[in-house]
Amino acid sequence: MGTYLRCKIGLGQFSGEVAVQSATASGEEFSLFVDDECVDCDRSLEQESPVDGWIRVEVLAEEGELLLVQLPGQTFENGRTVTVRRTQVEQRSPQEKV
16 A cells, blocks of 8 residues: 555656646646656556546645645656645555556
8 A cells, every 4th residue: 555646647758757747735736757657547648648647655744634745756846745635645555557
């Protein structure tokens, strides 16, 4: 079991890499590239559009409905940590690999 954040996943620029998009608790979007081993997809990736999926995160702190999580890579906007809502995160076992 691991902690996963809901996100959109698309193809990366290189083999073994995916593009990830999600949002912070305040609604600000962020994006990053990560190794495809860090994500689970609800369906297979297509060239054209991102698919619903999950990115593995580590919870660093909790306060009420907010979680400070560390991402497996650096975002373009916010570094490696973001604050998200508890409802955006699930405990789950890895499923389908990209």
